[in-house]
Amino acid sequence: MxxxxxxxxxxxxxxxxxxxxxxxxxxxxxxxxxxxxxxxxxxxxxxxxxxxxxxxxxxxxxxxxxxxxxxxxxxxxxxxxxxxxxxxxxxxxxxxxxxxxxxxxxxxSNNNFSGDISTEKLALPPNLESLNLSRNSLSGLLPTALVNMSSIKFLDLSENSLSGPLPDNLFDNCFSLRYLSLSGNLLQGPLPSTLPRCSVLNGLNLSNNHFSGNPDFASGIWSLKRLRTLDFSNNAFSGSAPQGISALHNLKVLLLQGNDFSGPVPADIGLCPHLGRVDISYNLFTGALPDSLQRLNSLTFFSLSDNMFTGDFPQWIGNMSSLKYLDFSNNGFTGSLPASIGDLKSLSYLSLSNNKLVGAIPLSLAYCNALSVIRLSDNSFSGSIPEGLFDLGLEEIHFSQMGLTGSIPPGSSRLFESLKMLDLSRNNLKGNIPAEVGLFSNLRYLNLSWNNLQSRMPPELGFFQNLTVLDLRNSALFGSIPGDICDSGSLGILQLDGNSLNGPIPNEIGNCSSLYLMSLSHNNLSGLIPKSISKLNKLKILKLEYNELSGEIPQELGRLENLLAVNISYNRLVGRLPVGSVFQSLDQTALQGNLGICSPLLKGPCTMNVPKPLVLDPNAYNNQMGGHRHRDESPMSTTDRHHMFLSISAIVAISAATLIVVGVIIISLLNVSARRRPAFVETALESMCSSSSRSGSLASGKLILFDSRSSPEWISSPESLLNKASEIGEGVFGTVYKIPLGVQGRVVAIKKLVTSNIIQCLEDFDREVRILGKARHPNLIALKGYYWTPQMQLLVTEFATNGSLQSKLHERLPSTPPLSWANRFKILLGTAKGLAHLHHSYRPPIIHYNIKPSNILLDENYNPKISDFALVRLLTKIDQHVVSNRFQTALGYVAPELACQSLRVNEKCDVYGFGVLILELVTGRRPVEYGEDNVVILTDHVRVLLEQGNVLGCIDLSMGEYPEDEVLPVLKLALVCTSQIPSCRPTMAEVVQIMQIIKTPIPHTLEAF
CATH class of the missing domain: 3.80.10.10 (Ribonuclease Inhibitor)
Structure with missing residues (x-):
């Protein structure tokens, strides 16, 4: 070496x-x-x-x-x-x-090369024709010389960390370039106007970046007449797609999914005769489909899901004889399916879910012999299921919520081997569950809920070896639960609610080692609760309410550490609750309606189904220990025990008060130490900033917008726009203004940062802000740009039309309707997803540091967008200003460990703040409220009410009707998130998973398939 x-x-x-x-x-x-x-x-x-x-x-x-x-x-x-x-x-x-x-x-390609690829650092041979640097960790701006090499024909830089906008002269001399891929980077801004100069380009892949604006199809992309592949998917392109695509006579692949394109699809798209793959899903396209599409005889893949298309389902669909994949889901198509759909002999994937289709499912659909996946859910079809479909080798059948009648077809040997998912829920199917269902050896998901089957529980259910989800709720089933229902050990969700099942819960239920949700409520089950349930270590939700279960609850169930929710109400249970797990925090609604459960939350007798305890002679015990007792000394009296109890309570109260005092003292000492921090630290930082060499490429006093090639020249002084009339809020890091940019009426939010302690080097400030700008997620406020001078720093972000959650929750005008439970849950789930993205998608994780309602903004549909995330990165140090303001402006949201661990901030601090946010949204109360004689801490208040069984009394009644089976688990989740011990709090990824289970367990489970 x-x-x-x-x-x-x-x-x-x-x-x-x-x-x-x-x-x-x-x-x-x-x-x-x-x-x-x-x-x-x-x-x-x-x-x-x-x-x-x-x-x-x-x-x-x-x-x-x-x-x-x-x-x-x-x-x-x-x-x-x-x-x-x-x-x-x-x-x-x-x-x-x-x-x-x-x-x-x-x-x-596919190595771990890193570093900048600027021309100075990446020297390549002059006659290179093919360069593939994909799937590495290369970074920096894309150098113009790399694309403009006169000999280069193939250039693949995909799946790296290249960033910044593309220079407008990037394609000045790309006359030899035939294939270019910049996919999977961090590139942004509009496309260079020089792109049409790549006249011999065959393949162009710019997918999975942050490109924006309109690609100017008419004068730009459409002129690349040799293009065969065009991939703009998963960017932020917007605007309409004008006519002229027919000029791309050689085009075979067109991928525009995951953008914001709007308007109708170009009417001449069908004049590209060689198109084999078209994906325009997840956009804002509207109107009816152009008839020219029926000419695309070579089309094999066609997806336009998740748009706003309307009009009748195209009757000419059978003309696209080469189709293998067809997805029209989540649109507004009307009418019926034509019989000609059976002419699609090569079709393997068909998804038409969530439209407004009517009529019967065509019998001819069974002629599509290659079908593997068929999804027709959430339409208004009528009639029965064509039996011929169950003779195909289908892997997935999704026919939920369609209004189907008749019985479930028995299926064929071909289906037995192939079927993995069967969803026939929310129809009006009748008749027995076919015995052949036990022959589906690869079935993983079975949902027959909300039908009128009037059938026994088929014993064949025990034959399933791979079943993960079994949902038979409200299907008029009767009989007993088969003992071998969990022989496979793979079952994760078991839902049998709302039937007429009787007999005991089989002891073999303990074999369901993978079970995390078991719901058997609203049946006629009797007998004891099996002790074997204590073996289900992954169990999170247990629902046994409204049955005839009797006896004591097995104490062994207290070992289930992962339990989040339990309901055993309205049975015939007696005796003590298990010690441990969630049982000690169950509220009255989860226990009421039983004969004699011992709990201070319940009125009535406490029945113990155990013999009286044997009382031993205390003298004998002392004699064994070698001790002596006077003959006239009696055992401890009831009064003595009462005094001991009071003394223990007093000790606990004194200890708690002592901890609070110690915490206040520690915070005060931290503030004093911050004030006494040596001034030479700041001086050294400023010296380093001023003495370091600068490139001069960044301009002080210039508005930088990430999605524009240049700063708007008409804004010579952005600070002049910041006046009291445009001010909309103020926080720890600065004041926020609502500002219109440009004649188009584009509105942004501008945060004027506090000057104290903010990074004073332009290059450092630019680098940190651009890092924050790359944190993109539907539930995060997008950072659009910045303005910097030594005296003023501004951040430009997107504007949320519905303001902050703080204004909707605590500052609502009487004329404004209160937030409904549906909107509150949406806000909580979206906020959880945004925090989970910050915590789990970046290394090191991005910590928000300041979760509270004023930092949760709402768009026009009440989707939450987290603001002010990771602004602590812009601070040179966390000093007295941030500490004191953090505690003063976020009272009740500060995790307790911050007072005891020298301000160590980690993800669990955000989890604590999110737990308080849940309580604030559910109760409508502030985290700390001051009365005349007392102070109410919301977390403590809710915890006490839950223990007393009165937790429903703290729910905000202004939101109208709410489902208790959602509100109560959410409140319990909040108390877990606000645990005093950080390690006991879940991660935000786990919080998202739990909330999805609370809302609707089945769709969440589908994500795993």
Whole structure:
């Protein structure tokens, strides 16, 4: 390795010498030794090769043509191709490769190369034709010279961390470029106007970036007449797609999904005869489909789901005879399905869910012999299920909420082997569950709920080896629960509510080792609750209410540490509650209606189904211990025990008060220490900032918008726009203003940051703000840009039309309707998803630090958007200003450990704040409220009410009707999130999962498939 480093240092001198020798006609030095061998060895010296794939690269060889992964031109003996895909190489791409003058193909994809790819740091051979650097960790701006190499034909830089906008002159000289992929980076802004100069471009992939604006199809992309593949998916493009796509006569693949395109689909799209794949899903397209689409006889993949299309379902669909994948779901199509749909003999995937289709399911659909997945749910179909469909080799059948009648077809041997998911819920099906259902050996999901089957529980359910979800709620079932229902051990959700099942819960239920939701409520089950339930270590929700269960609740159930919700109300249970788990915090609604459960929450007798305890002679016990007792000394009296209880309570109260006092003292000491922090720290930071070399590429006093190529020149002084009339809020980090930008009426929010303690280096400020700008999620406020001068720093963000949650919850005008429970749950779930994205999608995780209603903004549909996340990154240090304001403006939201651990901020602090946010939304009360004689801490108040069984009394009645089976588990989740011990709080990913289970268990489970 030392010799390699020596070669690396000597390479410039050797190359100069070789050049002089060539000029003087000296041919005594082999070209391979001076160029190819040395170049490759220097390139290798910059790398870490953990698996020694490059061991054959020997510095003693005169030629590299025998080396692994190297190919030479047999005529010249020079290296022509270097392919190092997927070797796990680490390091930077050094300058050794520039000496491979005859290299045509270079592929370094699927490694761990890192670093900037600027022209100064990435030197490449001049005659390169194919360059593949995909799936690495390369960063920085995209250099113009890389695309404008006169010889380059193939360029793949996908799945790296390239960032920033593309320079407008990027494609000035791309006359040879045939394929370009920049997919999966962090690029942003509009497309360069020079793109149409790539006249021979065959493939263009810009997917999975942050590009925005309108790509100007008419004068730009549509002029690339040799294009065969165009992929703009998963960006932020907007606007309409004008006519003219027919100019792309050779186009085979068109992918526009995941943008904000609007208006109708171009009417001439069907004039691209070679189109084989079209995906325009997840946009805002409207209107009816153009009839020209029926000409696309070569189309195999067609998806336009999640748009706003209307009009009748196209009757010409059968003309697209090559279709294999068809997805029209989540639109507004009307009418009926044509019989010609049976002509799609190659169709394997059909999804028409969530439209307004009517009529019967065509019998001809059974002629689609290649069908694997069929999804027709949430329409208004009528009639019965065509039996012929159950003769196909289907893997998924989704026919829920369609109004179907008749019985469930028995199925064929072909279906038995293939079917994985069957959802026939929310119809009006009748008759027995076919015995053949037990033959579905690969079935993972079975949902027959909300039908009128009037059938026994089929014993064949025990045959399932892979079943994960079994939902038979409200289907008029009777009989007993089969004992072998969990023989496979894979069942995760078991829902049998609302039937007429009788007999005991089988003891074999303990074999359901994967079960996390078991709901058997509203049946006629009797007998004891099996002790074997205590084996279900993953169980989170247990619902047994409204049955005839008797006896005591097994104490062993207290071992179930993952339980979040239990309901055993309205049975015939008696005795003590299990010690541990969630049982000690159950409220009255989960226990009431039983014969004699021992709980202070319930009125009536406490019945113990156990014999009286044996009373031992206390003297005998003392004698065994070698102690002595006076004959006249009696055992502890009831009065003594009462006094002991009072003394213990007093001790607990005194201890709690002591902890509070200690916490206040610690905070005060921290504030004092912050004030006494040496001034030379700040001086040193400022000195470093002013003395460091600057590139001069960033302009002070200029408004920088990430989605624009240049700053709006008409805004010469953004601070002049910030007046009292436009002010809409104020927080720890600064004041917020509502500002219109441009004549188009675009409105943004501008936060004027507090100047104290904010980063004072423009380059550092720019870097940190751009990092925050890359944190994109539907539930995060998008950062649009910034303005910086030494005296003023502004952040430009998107504007949320419905203001903050604080204004809707606590500052609502009498004329404004209160938030409904549906909106409150949406706000909570969206906020949880946004925090989970910050915590789990970035390393290190982004901590919000200041969760409260004023930082939760709402769009026009009441979708939450978290603001002010990670602004602490813009601080040079967390000093007295932030500490004191944090505690003063977020009272009740501060996690208790912040007062005891020198302000160590981690994800669990955000979880605590989110738990308080739940309580505030459900109760409508502030986290801390001051009365004349007392102070009410919301977390403590709700916890006490829950213990007393009166928790429903704290729910905000202004939101109108609410489902108790959602509100109560959400309140309990809040108390878990606000646990005093950080390790006892769940992660935000777990919070999202729990909330989805609370709302609707089944769709959440589907996400796993």
């Amino acid at each position: 030392a010799s390699l480093r020596l070669l690396q240092h000597m390479l410039p001198s050797i190359l100069i010498l070789a050049s002089l020798q060539a000029c003087m006609g000296d041919t005594t030095v082999p070209a391979q030794l001076n160029n190819d061998v040395l170049g490759l060895l220097v390139f290798k010296s910059d790398l870490h090769d953990p698996s020694s794939y490059l061991a054959s690269w020997n510095e003693d060889d005169d030629s590299p043509c025998s080396w692994d992964f190297v190919q030479c031109n047999p005529a010249t003996g020079r290296v022509s191709q270097l392919s190092l895909e997927g070797l796990g190489l680490l390091g930077r791409i050094g300058k050794g490769l520039q000496n491979l003058q005859h290299l045509k193909v270079l592929s370094l």
